[in-house]
Amino acid sequence: MKFSARFPTLILCAALLASCSTTAFHVGSNFDPGLFASQVVQGKTTKEDVRTWLGAPTGTGVRVDTDGTRYEEWTYYVAEGELSELSATRVKTLQIKFDAQGVVRGYAWSSSVR
Numbered sequence: 001m002k003f004s005a006r007f008p009t010l011i012l013c014a015a016l017l018a019s020c021s022t023t024a025f026h027v028g029s030n031f032d033p034g035l036f037a038s039q040v041v042q043g044k045t046t047k048e049d050v051r052t053w054l055g056a057p058t059g060t061g062v063r064v065d066t067d068g069t070r071y072e073e074w075t076y077y078v079a080e081g082e083l084s085e086l087s088a089t090r091v092k093t094l095q096i097k098f099d100a101q102g103v104v105r106g107y108a109w110s111s112s113v114r
Contacts, residue, residue: 028058028078033094033109040104047102050074054094063097071097071105 031054039045039053051057057074064070074096081089094109 023084024082025080027080028076029055030078031076031092031094033092033111036094036107036109040107042104042106045104047074047098050096050104057096071099072102073097 036053040050054076058077059075061073061075062070063073076094076096077092079089079091089112091112092109093111094107096107097105099105
């Protein structure tokens, strides 16, 4: 009797999962890496400048270069696509490293080609 009571629930879960597979998704906040590159001045631009331009970072961490220099790193990213076709997902990432004084010392951005 337990099996027959669970069966409708399993069917409902399977139907919900199948309907989700065509669902569009959007993660993160969009940004223009070209605009960022035109505004940033390495050695002068601060965390406050970046936060004003892009808002709060999606993630933060620490980067240690091969010479042992430690930097705070902020990451911004945006991803969008459809669950039914993940291979067509569009992704953009921007990583910015700051020195101990909160000044930009470097950045890197990448984008998926679609």
